[in-house]
Amino acid sequence: MLVFVDWSDDLARLVEVRDGLNVSWAKTEVNVYPEDYGQVASVLGFASANNLSVYPFCMGTNPVGPTVKTKIGLVFSRLNSVLEVSPENLYVSAQSGCPLTSLSAELDKRGLYLPTDYAGSMGGWASANAVSAYSTWYGMPRELVLGAKICTGDGVLVSSGSKTTKFSSGYKVWKSLIGSLGWLGVFVELYCRVYPKPEVFVSGVGDTSLLNTLLRGGLRPLCVWVVFEAGGREALGAVFGGYASALKRINTSLRLSEGILKPTTLEGNIVTVASKKGLESEYAKRALSVLKGDMAIAYVGSGVVRLSVKDFSYVEKARRLLGVPIIVERGDYNGDYWGYHPAVLKKLKQALDPKGVLSPGKFCLEHS
Amino acid sequence: MADLKLAQQLSLKCVHCGFCLEVCPTYRATRSEVHSPRGRIAAVVSGALTSSGIETCVYCRKCEEACPSGVEFGEIMSAARRPSLEQIMVHRILEDPLRLYNAARLAKMGLPLQVARRVAQITPEPTLPPEYSDPDPELILFAGCIAPVFFTSTVLRALDFLRQRYRVRLINACCGLAHYAEGERERALTLAQRLGDAAQGKPIVSLPSNCSSHMKAFRQLGVEVEVYDFPEFVELMRLPLPKKQLGLTVHEPCHARLAGLNRYVHSALERMGVQVVEMADPTLECGAGGGYIFEQPELSDEIMEAKKKEVAATGCDTVVSTNFACSLALMRMGFTPIHLADLL
Amino acid sequence: MDVRREVEEIVGARWVVEGEDAALFGFDAFTAVKRRPRLVALPADEEQTVRLIALLYRSCTPMVFRGSGTSLSGSTVALTGEEVVVSLTRLNRVYSCEGLEIEVGPGLANVLVTRHAPHDLFYAPDPSSYSVCSIGGNVSHDSGGIHVPKYGSTFNSVVKLRVALCDGSVEDVGGTPYFNGANIFVGSEGSLGAVLRATLRLHPRPETTRTVLGAFQDVASAARAVSAIYEEGVIPAAVEMMDRNSIDVVEKSRYKAGYPDCAALLLVECDGYTPQVEEEVRRVRLVFECLGGEVMVPENPAESSRLWLGRKGAFPAMGVVSPAYLTLDSIVPRTELASVLEEVGRIAERYGVMVANVFHAADGNLHPLIPYNPESPKSLENALRAGWEIVEASMRCGGVPSGEHGVGIEKARFMHQYYSQSELEVLWRIKRAFDPDRLLNPYKMLYENPPETGDRVVSLLYTKPWEAE
Ligand SMILES: Cc1cc2nc3c(=O)[nH]c(=O)nc-3n(C[C@H](O)[C@H](O)[C@H](O)COP(=O)(O)OP(=O)(O)OC[C@H]3O[C@@H](n4cnc5c(N)ncnc54)[C@H](O)[C@@H]3O)c2cc1C
Ligand SMILES: Cc1cc2nc3c(=O)[nH]c(=O)nc-3n(C[C@H](O)[C@H](O)[C@H](O)COP(=O)(O)OP(=O)(O)OC[C@H]3O[C@@H](n4cnc5c(N)ncnc54)[C@H](O)[C@@H]3O)c2cc1C
Numbered sequence A: 001m002l003v004f005v006d007w008s009d010d011l012a013r014l015v016e017v018r019d020g021l022n023v024s025w026a027k028t029e030v031n032v033y034p035e036d037y038g039q040v041a042s043v044l045g046f047a048s049a050n051n052l053s054v055y056p057f058c059m060g061t062n063p064v065g066p067t068v069k070t071k072i073g074l075v076f077s078r079l080n081s082v083l084e085v086s087p088e089n090l091y092v093s094a095q096s097g098c099p100l101t102s103l104s105a106e107l108d109k110r111g112l113y114l115p116t117d118y119a120g121s122m123g124g125w126a127s128a129n130a131v132s133a134y135s136t137w138y139g140m141p142r143e144l145v146l147g148a149k150i151c152t153g154d155g156v157l158v159s160s161g162s163k164t165t166k167f168s169s170g171y172k173v174w175k176s177l178i179g180s181l182g183w184l185g186v187f188v189e190l191y192c193r194v195y196p197k198p199e200v201f202v203s204g205v206g207d208t209s210l211l212n213t214l215l216r217g218g219l220r221p222l223c224v225w226v227v228f229e230a231g232g233r234e235a236l237g238a239v240f241g242g243y244a245s246a247l248k249r250i251n252t253s254l255r256l257s258e259g260i261l262k263p264t265t266l267e268g269n270i271v272t273v274a275s276k277k278g279l280e281s282e283y284a285k286r287a288l289s290v291l292k293g294d295m296a297i298a299y300v301g302s303g304v305v306r307l308s309v310k311d312f313s314y315v316e317k318a319r320r321l322l323g324v325p326i327i328v329e330r331g332d333y334n335g336d337y338w339g340y341h342p343a344v345l346k347k348l349k350q351a352l353d354p355k356g357v358l359s360p361g362k363f364c365l366e367h368s
Numbered sequence B: 001m002a003d004l005k006l007a008q009q010l011s012l013k014c015v016h017c018g019f020c021l022e023v024c025p026t027y028r029a030t031r032s033e034v035h036s037p038r039g040r041i042a043a044v045v046s047g048a049l050t051s052s053g054i055e056t057c058v059y060c061r062k063c064e065e066a067c068p069s070g071v072e073f074g075e076i077m078s079a080a081r082r083p084s085l086e087q088i089m090v091h092r093i094l095e096d097p098l099r100l101y102n103a104a105r106l107a108k109m110g111l112p113l114q115v116a117r118r119v120a121q122i123t124p125e126p127t128l129p130p131e132y133s134d135p136d137p138e139l140i141l142f143a144g145c146i147a148p149v150f151f152t153s154t155v156l157r158a159l160d161f162l163r164q165r166y167r168v169r170l171i172n173a174c175c176g177l178a179h180y181a182e183g184e185r186e187r188a189l190t191l192a193q194r195l196g197d198a199a200q201g202k203p204i205v206s207l208p209s210n211c212s213s214h215m216k217a218f219r220q221l222g223v224e225v226e227v228y229d230f231p232e233f234v235e236l237m238r239l240p241l242p243k244k245q246l247g248l249t250v251h252e253p254c255h256a257r258l259a260g261l262n263r264y265v266h267s268a269l270e271r272m273g274v275q276v277v278e279m280a281d282p283t284l285e286c287g288a289g290g291g292y293i294f295e296q297p298e299l300s301d302e303i304m305e306a307k308k309k310e311v312a313a314t315g316c317d318t319v320v321s322t323n324f325a326c327s328l329a330l331m332r333m334g335f336t337p338i339h340l341a342d343l344l
Numbered sequence C: 001m002d003v004r005r006e007v008e009e010i011v012g013a014r015w016v017v018e019g020e021d022a023a024l025f026g027f028d029a030f031t032a033v034k035r036r037p038r039l040v041a042l043p044a045d046e047e048q049t050v051r052l053i054a055l056l057y058r059s060c061t062p063m064v065f066r067g068s069g070t071s072l073s074g075s076t077v078a079l080t081g082e083e084v085v086v087s088l089t090r091l092n093r094v095y096s097c098e099g100l101e102i103e104v105g106p107g108l109a110n111v112l113v114t115r116h117a118p119h120d121l122f123y124a125p126d127p128s129s130y131s132v133c134s135i136g137g138n139v140s141h142d143s144g145g146i147h148v149p150k151y152g153s154t155f156n157s158v159v160k161l162r163v164a165l166c167d168g169s170v171e172d173v174g175g176t177p178y179f180n181g182a183n184i185f186v187g188s189e190g191s192l193g194a195v196l197r198a199t200l201r202l203h204p205r206p207e208t209t210r211t212v213l214g215a216f217q218d219v220a221s222a223a224r225a226v227s228a229i230y231e232e233g234v235i236p237a238a239v240e241m242m243d244r245n246s247i248d249v250v251e252k253s254r255y256k257a258g259y260p261d262c263a264a265l266l267l268v269e270c271d272g273y274t275p276q277v278e279e280e281v282r283r284v285r286l287v288f289e290c291l292g293g294e295v296m297v298p299e300n301p302a303e304s305s306r307l308w309l310g311r312k313g314a315f316p317a318m319g320v321v322s323p324a325y326l327t328l329d330s331i332v333p334r335t336e337l338a339s340v341l342e343e344v345g346r347i348a349e350r351y352g353v354m355v356a357n358v359f360h361a362a363d364g365n366l367h368p369l370i371p372y373n374p375e376s377p378k379s380l381e382n383a384l385r386a387g388w389e390i391v392e393a394s395m396r397c398g399g400v401p402s403g404e405h406g407v408g409i410e411k412a413r414f415m416h417q418y419y420s421q422s423e424l425e426v427l428w429r430i431k432r433a434f435d436p437d438r439l440l441n442p443y444k445m446l447y448e449n450p451p452e453t454g455d456r457v458v459s460l461l462y463t464k465p466w467e468a469e
């Protein structure tokens, strides 16, 4: 049932309007489905002019941090095309609502791949700066997104960055949006770096004592992760990619087999710990014990540890003891989800979403 | 005489890339463009010769080695600099070891001059410079200016060593490097000629290696001499060397390095079976310069500070230094400098 | 109390430079513009720097942060002469090294990062100026280098930054998986705040590193070979191209590498796991041979390093043919390389300049070196105009004005061409949020009206493209 509010008629003249969401991870009064970038801009322009809050999302199953309640849900599901795949230049451009699964299928046809195992939309992937097992070697969206068309909170479309591997021609606005969960602006189109797909992948599991060799030795694994369980069990996984002739000579004392293994998926309440790069395992172990969690995954080399926890009662204690940013990624928490509040972000918010319409409350500016 | 035109002409080659900054001891100590090669060149180009950086250059010519554009920095500095009265005074004293001996004694007695105080602080007790000549000498042992007064035993050892095989004449004099570096180009030429005349075409074996390097470049001044650095001579002639059970580190004097002389020190030590603990960067400036150590106390101390850390990291107390100004600096840092000749 | 006295109180008299000496901080490696700053201050540490910035800001004094002054876009020049140069060279400590991270002061020279790292790790970004350029400068220009194809630019190696903002506050940003406040500072050319400290990512040293040189008789084949390498599944650590002019220059300089006589050469480096590298080298050779290239694989590390030193020395080696040159750094998709290089040739001919091309081919990052005579304003103007045309040609085929040297003074005019007015306004909004009074590195990167300096070259550089005749 469409909620009739005074502004929704005006909005409907700009873009298709439908029922809002009323789910655990977001509540919106109406949802809008722009079909081109101009419509995205006019929706945000309209929202800013009328002080209407907006939650941008796509497939909508990866809420990070506190849930938000907004007037408008800005849905990118219709902006879902792959625009260009360039095997020579090794980039792909796609609309932000494009599911990574369809993008991967498209890339696969040309012998390319985007190293991540994220399952949502391009925009969600970039906005969450989603870590994956591949972050060991390839980094996160922060490293992989070369440029983007974005829209500010008040509806200005900006091309920032490019399809080239480097860019020193003005502020990296698009990079600031990466990881910002749609709070600083939205992506409408992304340019990503892609790689020639390795001839073969080999994966293996083994003992955590191999960690240092994998991390600092000469083997150059693409993925390394370590899973720690509350009972004290720990297991290491790794993926290598390369030429068949090269990889058959690999000898790691891992139980290797062809194909790609993935770390287990975490369920329930999730906490992210920002570790020092290269020390993910140590931080994972400590965080698991301080947070009294069930399971921790150390994405080795990425600086990210994710844990599933029963509840969040030890978050503050963990922040004090570990001295690194600890974020409540998923679940209901009545404390501060982030634990950090840089003035730099406040300034960026002021510049990019001056009316503060995007996902209010997603990121709080002051300590509560 | 200072030749600003020439200096400016030579400076035009500089493309401001800054590749010379991090090798320059005064830049490393101050991290200021004023005391950097690039800054000094800019000062020369704009004619700002009163810039304090012009004075503070150690004249190690490390920047020249680092410069990809082939800027002849040594020539620029030498041509641009106008020596101060104090510098001229120091030069005149260095020219004659006897004068240096007397000056050093006065300094030790507390002459109330800044330079004198510094000399007293830095140098060991002066000794009357030794004199020696075999009849009809076939070889000159050139001891330079500092060694005869402050490192007399080294000079005597070198003399004894050479006398076992050759008829030797000892010359205590100044090669003119300090003059050349600090802008007294004509005087430097006079000294070169004087030395050329004194050598009478005989080969010169020189003890201080930076002087050796400078004398090897006399040809550019139009003076022909046949010069060997002491270790170079020892190695080229394959003179027999005693075996030594020693652990030490080796300092590579800057100008010796320019002339490629340091490798002879290493090969001689190897022949003697000496254990060398290499510094991470043996060429790191010691802060001595020529008269620099006396004229620029503050900066030279700061440069020494860095060198001291470098030497200390080797864990050695004994440092082979084939240049005596460097040896003074190393002594000030608390190490025991020795010349190759001291091991014979 | 006047500003000068207060500055002196903060940093000490020895660390204030003024008068003629200040002019020695008035230029960087962009040789076309020199201006004497009002004052130079060299703070000793973070605390002094923060106080200094707050003081200058409070007293409405424009300022320029400066590292080693090797910027090729003129980003450190005190354009109006009113600026105080804040030199961050003395902040060169190494604070800590843990895991794959090293924390350093902004004044530390790039080369020293690896030197302070554990022996099995290295810092990947390596601009050719690595022996001298500072980390603060690298961060502020998002500098590249030859290893970008595999390891990324400085951005990819920045984990965290400590920044000083104009109000005298200090903040640690970055190192967080979600909101990352460090991102905006990379490439911001000292116009948002000062970098006081950087935590950088280190990489494990490759087991094996191999170099392959391919000599081609035409530029198009060399350009084609660049994409073909990737099509073979090779991820090279570096792919550099040098054309005949740049080979000639290097061979005349002290970096003489003994390069073969050819129209264009490619220098490729493969590194990593030994069997993988062997296969990569085999395939690179194959690609070169198929495209008519002559292949040379150096026998030993000394020989490879000679080949690479030639490349690394190529910019400054220009000194042997000309005392001044411009180096642009527009970037184009790899597939456009051949046609853009042809266009560069035509432009060079039209302007009667010898353009040497030596560049990061895998990134499509052109580096046309355009010599000029610094004594002759005409010659400089000619070189500038030739350079502009090259940048415009790059933008026409989907390129970007600056890939790694930054906008600075040199490419400020292109901002008005590359961005629309509304896009520029968003950049200005960011600028104003951090620097409401526009005192941080004024006129660099962003400007509305040209600075009034009375300097002809400056006004030429600041003519918006549509205003130029
Ligand atoms: C129980 C559970 C477990 C899961 N586990 C995993 C897992 O382990 N790994 C994994 O990768 N995924 C996991 N997911 C998420 C899911 O598999 C997909 O990742 C999901 O479909 C993401 O959708 P999306 O990318 O469109 O993001 P959305 O949820 O639509 O958005 C994610 C964030 O990005 C912002 N955003 C989205 N689009 C834009 C845009 N264009 N511009 C600006 N901001 C935007 C949103 O505001 C939001 O903050 C899990 C989901 C659930 C419910
Ligand atoms: C011969 C030569 C070769 C080069 N090769 C390359 C190359 O291969 N790749 C490449 O990308 N570049 C190259 N460069 C360009 C240059 O070296 C880089 O841009 C370098 O990063 C500049 O560092 P710097 O310390 O000299 O910075 P500076 O020139 O001093 O400053 C550059 C910019 O950074 C700002 N800045 C400096 N420090 C700070 C700080 N602490 N906080 C805030 N802002 C600061 C300045 O305001 C200025 O805007 C080359 C330059 C030369 C001369």
Ligand code: SF4
Pocket (backbone or CB within 6 Å): B023, B024, B025, B026, B027, B036, B037, B040, B056, B057, B058, B059, B060, B061, B062, B063, B064, B073
């Ligand atoms: S000669 Fe030595 S001290 Fe003088 S500028 Fe060169 S490197 Fe620096």
Ligand code: SF4
Pocket (backbone or CB within 6 Å): B013, B014, B015, B016, B017, B018, B019, B020, B021, B037, B038, B041, B063, B066, B067, B068, B069, B070, B071, C316, C319
């Ligand atoms: S290295 Fe040479 S060209 Fe570069 S700044 Fe120094 S002197 Fe000038």
